[in-house]
Amino acid sequence: MxxxxxxxxxxxxxxxxxxxxxxxxxxxxxxxxxxxxxRVISQDLRCVVCQNETIDESNATxxxxxxxxxxxRILAGDSNEDVLAYMVDRYGDFVLxxxxxxxxxxxxxxxxxxxxxxxxxxxxxxxxxxxAAETSNLSPExxxxxxxxxxxxxxxxxx
Amino acid sequence: MNNAQPTRTGGRWxxxxxxxxxxxxxxxxxxxxxxxxSGQDPALVQSVLLNTPVxxxxxxxxxxxxxxxxxxDLKKEVSLVNVWGxxxxxxxxxxxxxxxxxxxxxxxxxxxAWRDDPSASVRWLARNGDxxxxxxxxxxxxxxxxxxxxxxxxxFVIDGDGIIRYKHIGPITPDVWANTIAPMVEQLxx
Numbered sequence: 001m002x003x004x005x006x007x008x009x010x011x012x013x014x015x016x017x018x019x020x021x022x023x024x025x026x027x028x029x030x031x032x033x034x035x036x037x038x039r040v041i042s043q044d045l046r047c048v049v050c051q052n053e054t055i056d057e058s059n060a061t062x063x064x065x066x067x068x069x070x071x072x073r074i075l076a077g078d079s080n081e082d083v084l085a086y087m088v089d090r091y092g093d094f095v096l097x098x099x100x101x102x103x104x105x106x107x108x109x110x111x112x113x114x115x116x117x118x119x120x121x122x123x124x125x126x127x128x129x130x131x132a133a134e135t136s137n138l139s140p141e142x143x144x145x146x147x148x149x150x151x152x153x154x155x156x157x158x159x
Numbered sequence: 160m161n162n163a164q165p166t167r168t169g170g171r172w173x174x175x176x177x178x179x180x181x182x183x184x185x186x187x188x189x190x191x192x193x194x195x196x197s198g199q200d201p202a203l204v205q206s207v208l209l210n211t212p213v214x215x216x217x218x219x220x221x222x223x224x225x226x227x228x229x230x231x232d233l234k235k236e237v238s239l240v241n242v243w244g245x246x247x248x249x250x251x252x253x254x255x256x257x258x259x260x261x262x263x264x265x266x267x268x269x270x271x272a273w274r275d276d277p278s279a280s281v282r283w284l285a286r287n288g289d290x291x292x293x294x295x296x297x298x299x300x301x302x303x304x305x306x307x308x309x310x311x312x313x314x315f316v317i318d319g320d321g322i323i324r325y326k327h328i329g330p331i332t333p334d335v336w337a338n339t340i341a342p343m344v345e346q347l348x349x
Contacts, residue, residue, distance in 0.1 A: 048309040062300055065300030065301075088207075090208065090214075090304060090307040092307075125173065
Protein backbone atom coordinates (compact mmCIF):
# COMPACT_ATOMS: atom_id res chain seq x y z
CA MET A 1 0.00 0.00 0.00
CA UNK A 2 2.87 2.30 0.86
CA UNK A 3 4.47 1.60 -2.49
CA UNK A 4 1.21 2.29 -4.26
CA UNK A 5 0.95 5.61 -2.44
CA UNK A 6 4.49 6.50 -3.40
CA UNK A 7 3.85 5.57 -7.01
CA UNK A 8 0.75 7.75 -7.04
CA UNK A 9 2.76 10.65 -5.68
CA UNK A 10 5.46 10.24 -8.33
CA UNK A 11 2.86 9.97 -11.06
CA UNK A 12 0.98 13.00 -9.78
CA UNK A 13 4.30 14.85 -9.49
CA UNK A 14 5.27 14.09 -13.06
CA UNK A 15 1.87 15.18 -14.36
CA UNK A 16 2.20 18.38 -12.39
CA UNK A 17 5.70 18.89 -13.80
CA UNK A 18 4.25 18.91 -17.31
CA UNK A 19 2.04 21.88 -16.55
CA UNK A 20 4.34 23.65 -14.11
CA UNK A 21 5.74 26.99 -15.21
CA UNK A 22 8.23 29.21 -13.54
CA UNK A 23 5.59 31.67 -12.37
CA UNK A 24 5.52 31.60 -8.61
CA UNK A 25 2.33 32.13 -6.62
CA UNK A 26 3.52 35.40 -5.07
CA UNK A 27 4.15 36.82 -8.54
CA UNK A 28 0.60 36.27 -9.71
CA UNK A 29 -1.96 39.01 -10.03
CA UNK A 30 -5.13 38.73 -7.97
CA UNK A 31 -7.40 39.28 -10.95
CA UNK A 32 -7.47 35.99 -12.91
CA UNK A 33 -8.27 37.78 -16.18
CA UNK A 34 -5.24 40.07 -15.84
CA UNK A 35 -3.06 37.16 -14.74
CA UNK A 36 -4.15 35.26 -17.83
CA UNK A 37 -3.12 38.21 -20.00
CA UNK A 38 0.24 38.32 -18.22
CA ARG A 39 0.73 34.63 -19.02
CA VAL A 40 -0.13 35.14 -22.68
CA ILE A 41 2.30 38.06 -22.97
CA SER A 42 5.02 36.18 -21.10
CA GLN A 43 4.80 33.31 -23.53
CA ASP A 44 5.74 35.65 -26.37
CA LEU A 45 8.75 37.13 -24.61
CA ARG A 46 12.21 35.63 -24.76
CA CYS A 47 14.24 35.18 -21.63
CA VAL A 48 17.26 37.22 -22.70
CA VAL A 49 19.56 35.26 -20.42
CA CYS A 50 18.61 31.76 -21.50
CA GLN A 51 17.56 32.89 -25.00
CA ASN A 52 15.49 29.93 -26.08
CA GLU A 53 13.00 29.87 -23.26
CA THR A 54 10.06 32.15 -22.74
CA ILE A 55 10.07 34.26 -19.60
CA ASP A 56 7.01 32.25 -18.62
CA GLU A 57 9.10 29.06 -18.49
CA SER A 58 12.40 30.38 -17.26
CA ASN A 59 13.63 30.32 -13.70
CA ALA A 60 16.32 32.90 -14.40
CA THR A 61 16.13 35.83 -12.03
CA UNK A 62 16.00 38.31 -14.89
CA UNK A 63 13.05 36.42 -16.38
CA UNK A 64 11.35 36.62 -13.00
CA UNK A 65 11.91 40.38 -12.91
CA UNK A 66 10.62 40.69 -16.47
CA UNK A 67 7.49 38.78 -15.48
CA UNK A 68 7.00 41.15 -12.59
CA UNK A 69 7.42 44.10 -14.92
CA UNK A 70 4.87 42.67 -17.36
CA UNK A 71 2.37 42.51 -14.51
CA UNK A 72 3.24 46.03 -13.38
CA ARG A 73 2.61 47.33 -16.89
CA ILE A 74 -0.73 45.50 -17.07
CA LEU A 75 -1.80 47.00 -13.74
CA ALA A 76 -0.73 50.40 -15.04
CA GLY A 77 -3.29 49.94 -17.82
CA ASP A 78 -1.10 48.86 -20.74
CA SER A 79 -2.62 46.72 -23.49
CA ASN A 80 -0.84 43.49 -24.45
CA GLU A 81 0.72 45.27 -27.44
CA ASP A 82 1.88 48.13 -25.20
CA VAL A 83 3.66 45.70 -22.91
CA LEU A 84 5.37 43.95 -25.81
CA ALA A 85 6.34 47.33 -27.29
CA TYR A 86 7.77 48.37 -23.93
CA MET A 87 10.08 45.34 -23.95
CA VAL A 88 10.96 45.76 -27.64
CA ASP A 89 11.96 49.38 -26.94
CA ARG A 90 14.56 48.08 -24.50
CA TYR A 91 15.67 44.76 -25.92
CA GLY A 92 14.79 45.07 -29.61
CA ASP A 93 12.84 42.61 -31.73
CA PHE A 94 15.11 39.93 -30.33
CA VAL A 95 12.97 39.77 -27.21
CA LEU A 96 9.97 38.58 -29.22
CA UNK A 97 9.86 34.83 -29.68
CA UNK A 98 7.48 35.22 -32.61
CA UNK A 99 9.40 37.39 -35.08
CA UNK A 100 7.43 40.20 -36.63
CA UNK A 101 7.15 40.48 -40.39
CA UNK A 102 9.64 43.20 -41.30
CA UNK A 103 11.95 43.71 -44.25
CA UNK A 104 14.63 41.85 -42.28
CA UNK A 105 12.48 38.85 -41.51
CA UNK A 106 10.81 38.41 -44.92
CA UNK A 107 13.18 35.61 -45.85
CA UNK A 108 12.56 33.92 -42.51
CA UNK A 109 8.80 34.01 -42.98
CA UNK A 110 8.53 33.29 -46.68
CA UNK A 111 11.82 31.49 -47.45
CA UNK A 112 10.35 28.05 -46.74
CA UNK A 113 7.49 28.68 -49.19
CA UNK A 114 9.92 29.83 -51.87
CA UNK A 115 11.93 26.64 -51.32
CA UNK A 116 8.73 24.61 -51.53
CA UNK A 117 7.86 26.20 -54.88
CA UNK A 118 11.35 25.42 -56.18
CA UNK A 119 11.03 21.87 -54.94
CA UNK A 120 7.69 21.40 -56.66
CA UNK A 121 9.05 22.78 -59.93
CA UNK A 122 12.09 20.52 -59.84
CA UNK A 123 10.02 17.49 -58.84
CA UNK A 124 7.55 18.20 -61.65
CA UNK A 125 10.36 18.32 -64.19
CA UNK A 126 11.72 14.99 -63.01
CA UNK A 127 8.33 13.34 -63.05
CA UNK A 128 7.46 14.63 -66.50
CA UNK A 129 10.87 13.76 -67.92
CA UNK A 130 10.40 11.50 -71.00
CA UNK A 131 11.87 8.03 -70.72
CA ALA A 132 14.80 7.02 -72.88
CA ALA A 133 12.54 5.00 -75.21
CA GLU A 134 10.38 8.02 -75.92
CA THR A 135 13.33 10.17 -76.79
CA SER A 136 15.04 7.62 -78.99
CA ASN A 137 16.15 9.43 -82.10
CA LEU A 138 18.01 6.66 -83.82
CA SER A 139 17.43 6.18 -87.51
CA PRO A 140 15.88 2.87 -88.69
CA GLU A 141 19.32 1.70 -89.84
CA UNK A 142 20.82 2.40 -86.44
CA UNK A 143 17.96 0.61 -84.74
CA UNK A 144 18.65 -2.41 -86.90
CA UNK A 145 22.31 -2.22 -85.99
CA UNK A 146 21.49 -2.07 -82.27
CA UNK A 147 19.09 -4.97 -82.68
CA UNK A 148 21.81 -7.01 -84.37
CA UNK A 149 24.28 -6.23 -81.58
CA UNK A 150 21.77 -7.32 -78.93
CA UNK A 151 21.12 -10.56 -80.78
CA UNK A 152 24.82 -11.16 -81.03
CA UNK A 153 25.46 -10.54 -77.36
CA UNK A 154 22.59 -12.73 -76.28
CA UNK A 155 23.87 -15.46 -78.56
CA UNK A 156 27.32 -15.12 -76.99
CA UNK A 157 25.83 -15.33 -73.49
CA UNK A 158 24.10 -18.57 -74.27
CA UNK A 159 27.31 -20.24 -75.30
CA MET B 160 27.40 7.57 -83.08
CA ASN B 161 28.02 10.84 -84.83
CA ASN B 162 24.62 12.25 -83.99
CA ALA B 163 24.91 11.40 -80.31
CA GLN B 164 22.79 13.81 -78.32
CA PRO B 165 21.91 14.14 -74.72
CA THR B 166 18.87 11.96 -74.22
CA ARG B 167 17.69 14.00 -71.26
CA THR B 168 15.52 16.86 -72.30
CA GLY B 169 15.38 18.21 -68.74
CA GLY B 170 18.35 20.39 -69.58
CA ARG B 171 21.65 20.21 -67.82
CA TRP B 172 21.45 23.55 -66.10
CA UNK B 173 19.24 22.04 -63.40
CA UNK B 174 22.14 19.81 -62.39
CA UNK B 175 24.04 22.76 -60.99
CA UNK B 176 21.20 23.84 -58.70
CA UNK B 177 22.19 21.50 -55.84
CA UNK B 178 25.80 22.60 -56.14
CA UNK B 179 24.82 26.26 -56.02
CA UNK B 180 22.52 25.67 -53.05
CA UNK B 181 25.20 23.77 -51.14
CA UNK B 182 27.78 26.43 -51.97
CA UNK B 183 25.46 29.17 -50.69
CA UNK B 184 24.78 27.24 -47.48
CA UNK B 185 28.47 26.58 -46.91
CA UNK B 186 29.12 30.26 -47.47
CA UNK B 187 26.41 31.32 -45.03
CA UNK B 188 27.57 28.92 -42.32
CA UNK B 189 31.20 29.89 -42.83
CA UNK B 190 30.34 33.58 -42.45
CA UNK B 191 28.52 32.92 -39.17
CA UNK B 192 31.39 30.82 -37.85
CA UNK B 193 33.90 33.51 -38.74
CA UNK B 194 31.68 36.18 -37.18
CA UNK B 195 31.43 34.24 -33.93
CA UNK B 196 35.20 33.58 -33.95
CA SER B 197 35.91 37.26 -34.36
CA GLY B 198 33.60 38.16 -31.49
CA GLN B 199 30.47 39.22 -33.39
CA ASP B 200 28.35 36.56 -31.81
CA PRO B 201 24.76 37.04 -32.99
CA ALA B 202 23.61 35.55 -29.69
CA LEU B 203 24.94 38.68 -28.01
CA VAL B 204 22.02 41.04 -28.06
CA GLN B 205 22.90 44.35 -29.65
CA SER B 206 21.35 47.22 -27.81
CA VAL B 207 18.52 49.08 -29.48
CA LEU B 208 19.14 51.83 -26.96
CA LEU B 209 22.31 53.04 -28.67
CA ASN B 210 22.15 56.77 -29.38
CA THR B 211 19.08 57.20 -27.19
CA PRO B 212 18.94 59.05 -23.85
CA VAL B 213 19.66 57.04 -20.72
CA UNK B 214 16.43 55.68 -19.24
CA UNK B 215 14.86 57.27 -16.20
CA UNK B 216 16.29 55.67 -13.11
CA UNK B 217 16.45 56.69 -9.48
CA UNK B 218 18.32 53.98 -7.60
CA UNK B 219 18.87 53.92 -3.85
CA UNK B 220 22.43 53.98 -2.49
CA UNK B 221 24.30 51.14 -0.85
CA UNK B 222 24.40 51.37 2.96
CA UNK B 223 26.65 54.29 4.03
CA UNK B 224 27.48 55.16 0.47
CA UNK B 225 25.28 58.12 -0.36
CA UNK B 226 24.04 59.18 -2.81
CA UNK B 227 22.48 56.59 -5.13
CA UNK B 228 22.39 56.84 -8.89
CA UNK B 229 19.79 58.76 -10.85
CA UNK B 230 19.42 59.89 -14.43
CA UNK B 231 20.54 63.53 -13.96
CA ASP B 232 23.88 62.22 -12.63
CA LEU B 233 24.56 60.76 -16.08
CA LYS B 234 24.03 64.03 -17.96
CA LYS B 235 27.01 65.94 -16.64
CA GLU B 236 30.03 64.47 -18.40
CA VAL B 237 31.22 61.45 -20.37
CA SER B 238 30.97 58.46 -18.04
CA LEU B 239 30.75 54.70 -17.88
CA VAL B 240 27.90 52.79 -16.30
CA ASN B 241 28.96 49.35 -15.18
CA VAL B 242 26.35 46.74 -14.31
CA TRP B 243 27.79 44.39 -11.76
CA GLY B 244 27.03 42.15 -8.78
CA UNK B 245 28.98 40.43 -6.05
CA UNK B 246 27.61 37.14 -7.43
CA UNK B 247 29.11 37.80 -10.84
CA UNK B 248 32.35 35.94 -11.47
CA UNK B 249 33.20 37.72 -14.71
CA UNK B 250 32.84 41.07 -12.91
CA UNK B 251 35.72 40.07 -10.66
CA UNK B 252 37.90 39.46 -13.70
CA UNK B 253 37.40 42.98 -15.07
CA UNK B 254 37.61 44.60 -11.66
CA UNK B 255 41.38 45.23 -11.59
CA UNK B 256 41.03 47.13 -14.86
CA UNK B 257 38.24 49.29 -13.45
CA UNK B 258 40.42 49.96 -10.40
CA UNK B 259 43.26 51.08 -12.68
CA UNK B 260 40.96 53.38 -14.63
CA UNK B 261 39.64 54.92 -11.41
CA UNK B 262 43.14 55.38 -10.02
CA UNK B 263 44.31 57.09 -13.20
CA UNK B 264 41.09 59.15 -13.22
CA UNK B 265 40.50 58.18 -16.84
CA UNK B 266 36.71 58.48 -16.77
CA UNK B 267 34.04 58.46 -14.04
CA UNK B 268 32.61 54.97 -13.56
CA UNK B 269 29.17 54.58 -12.06
CA UNK B 270 27.97 51.23 -10.79
CA UNK B 271 24.63 49.52 -10.83
CA ALA B 272 24.65 46.84 -8.14
CA TRP B 273 22.34 44.47 -9.93
CA ARG B 274 20.19 42.04 -7.98
CA ASP B 275 22.59 41.90 -5.12
CA ASP B 276 22.22 41.83 -1.39
CA PRO B 277 23.40 45.34 -0.37
CA SER B 278 25.63 44.01 2.40
CA ALA B 279 27.17 41.54 -0.05
CA SER B 280 27.88 44.40 -2.48
CA VAL B 281 29.54 46.39 0.29
CA ARG B 282 31.67 43.46 1.43
CA TRP B 283 32.71 42.74 -2.16
CA LEU B 284 33.82 46.35 -2.65
CA ALA B 285 35.70 46.33 0.65
CA ARG B 286 37.56 43.21 -0.40
CA ASN B 287 38.24 44.05 -4.05
CA GLY B 288 38.37 47.82 -4.05
CA ASP B 289 35.81 50.42 -5.04
CA UNK B 290 36.36 52.08 -8.42
CA UNK B 291 32.92 53.64 -8.61
CA UNK B 292 31.83 57.26 -8.38
CA UNK B 293 28.15 56.67 -7.73
CA UNK B 294 26.48 53.35 -7.07
CA UNK B 295 22.78 52.60 -7.22
CA UNK B 296 21.14 49.40 -6.05
CA UNK B 297 18.93 47.58 -8.49
CA UNK B 298 17.34 44.77 -6.48
CA UNK B 299 14.52 43.88 -8.92
CA UNK B 300 16.21 44.64 -12.26
CA UNK B 301 14.30 47.87 -12.70
CA UNK B 302 17.33 49.67 -14.11
CA UNK B 303 18.72 46.51 -15.73
CA UNK B 304 15.60 46.05 -17.85
CA UNK B 305 15.41 49.78 -18.57
CA UNK B 306 18.98 49.56 -19.92
CA UNK B 307 18.21 46.35 -21.82
CA UNK B 308 20.78 44.41 -19.81
CA UNK B 309 21.02 40.69 -20.53
CA UNK B 310 23.77 39.68 -18.13
CA UNK B 311 26.61 40.99 -16.02
CA UNK B 312 28.97 42.59 -16.49
CA UNK B 313 27.78 45.08 -19.04
CA UNK B 314 29.23 48.53 -19.49
CA PHE B 315 27.62 51.52 -21.15
CA VAL B 316 29.44 54.56 -22.47
CA ILE B 317 27.33 57.65 -21.81
CA ASP B 318 28.15 60.99 -23.38
CA GLY B 319 27.97 64.38 -21.66
CA ASP B 320 24.35 64.84 -22.69
CA GLY B 321 23.29 61.54 -21.22
CA ILE B 322 23.03 59.68 -24.53
CA ILE B 323 24.02 56.01 -24.58
CA ARG B 324 26.82 55.72 -27.12
CA TYR B 325 28.11 52.21 -26.67
CA LYS B 326 27.39 49.02 -24.83
CA HIS B 327 29.99 46.40 -24.06
CA ILE B 328 28.77 42.95 -23.08
CA GLY B 329 31.05 40.94 -20.83
CA PRO B 330 34.21 41.92 -18.98
CA ILE B 331 36.19 44.88 -20.28
CA THR B 332 39.59 43.55 -21.26
CA PRO B 333 42.67 45.80 -21.59
CA ASP B 334 42.27 45.32 -25.33
CA VAL B 335 38.63 46.45 -25.33
CA TRP B 336 39.54 49.45 -23.21
CA ALA B 337 42.54 50.51 -25.31
CA ASN B 338 41.02 49.90 -28.73
CA THR B 339 37.32 50.60 -28.30
CA ILE B 340 36.24 52.39 -25.15
CA ALA B 341 39.17 54.75 -24.53
CA PRO B 342 39.12 56.19 -28.09
CA MET B 343 35.36 56.57 -27.85
CA VAL B 344 35.57 58.43 -24.53
CA GLU B 345 38.25 60.66 -26.04
CA GLN B 346 36.11 61.38 -29.07
CA LEU B 347 32.98 62.08 -27.05
CA UNK B 348 34.81 64.63 -24.94
CA UNK B 349 35.58 66.77 -27.99
